[in-house]
Amino acid sequence: xxxxxxxxxxKITKRGQNVTFRCDPISEHNRLYWYRQTLGxxxxxxxxxxxxxxxxxxxxxxxxxxxxxxxxxxxxxxxQRTEQGDSAMYLCASSFLGQPQPNTGELFFGEGxxxxxx
Amino acid sequence: xxxxxQSPQSLIVQEGKNLTINCTSSKTLYGLxxxxxxxxxxxxxxxxxxxxxxxxxxxxxxxxxxxxxxQSSLHIxxxxxxxxxxxxxxxxxxxxxxxxxxxxKGTLLTVNP
Numbered sequence: 001x002x003x004x005x006x007x008x009x010x011k012i013t014k015r016g017q018n019v020t021f022r023c024d025p026i027s028e029h030n031r032l033y034w035y036r037q038t039l040g041x042x043x044x045x046x047x048x049x050x051x052x053x054x055x056x057x058x059x060x061x062x063x064x065x066x067x068x069x070x071x072x073x074x075x076x077x078x079x080q081r082t083e084q085g086d087s088a089m090y091l092c093a094s095s096f097l098g099q100p101q102p103n104t105g106e107l108f109f110g111e112g113x114x115x116x117x118x
Numbered sequence: 119x120x121x122x123x124q125s126p127q128s129l130i131v132q133e134g135k136n137l138t139i140n141c142t143s144s145k146t147l148y149g150l151x152x153x154x155x156x157x158x159x160x161x162x163x164x165x166x167x168x169x170x171x172x173x174x175x176x177x178x179x180x181x182x183x184x185x186x187x188x189q190s191s192l193h194i195x196x197x198x199x200x201x202x203x204x205x206x207x208x209x210x211x212x213x214x215x216x217x218x219x220x221x222x223k224g225t226l227l228t229v230n231p
Contacts (some may be wrong), residue, residue, distance in 0.1 A: 040223065045219065109162075
């Protein structure tokens with residue numbers, strides 16, 4: 001499978017616990033994005049990386065959230081001291097930006113990691 | 119900030135019927151992405167439009183971006199149960215190479231056999 005993969009697909013945790021999600025992008029993609037989606041809403045941007053550099057973070061990303069992409073390949077999103085309001089689907093996406101290939105602009109998403117905080 | 123409004127919010131059609139979903143932006147669009155999502159799953163990339171007046175087709179799905187670049191439509195011809203799902207439009211907040219997207223709330227499509 002050469003698509004974007006996310007792990008775990010589902011996570012149930014108790015309030016106050018820490019959780020970590022992992023995303024493996026399409027191998028040649030240098031950009032990686034995290035989004036959050038709640039029921040009945042479209043995905044909302046959280047943060048993105050170009051290679052290992054985190055270039056932008058949304059105001060939605062509180063201090064309890066941290067994302068890393070240490071070697072410019074896979075990424076992790078950690079939520080500390082989870083709250084019930086953190087319950088959502090966390091989606092990862094990747095794309096390619098660079099030369100000499102033309103930028104198609106296509107952004108591919110993974111299957112998501114669904115978090116339920118009890 | 120940019121907002122995308124999708125209409126209708128939900129749609130039920132009989133198999134074989136044609137349908138159209140619209141996506142209207144509060145600002146000029148620098149590009150427009152269409153995705154399909156099954157409940158509880160990830161987003162499947164359908165098409166990306168960048169130029170005013172652009173139209174793309176894939177199998178029975180056609181997407182257009184109007185000349186003024188503030189509205190896009192997604193048209194499905196001869197719908198099938200496999201077309202059922204949530205259709206989402208997303209747009210970059212600015213031009214250039216930043217593909218950070220703002221999404222609409224989605225249109226839920228049900229196709230009855």
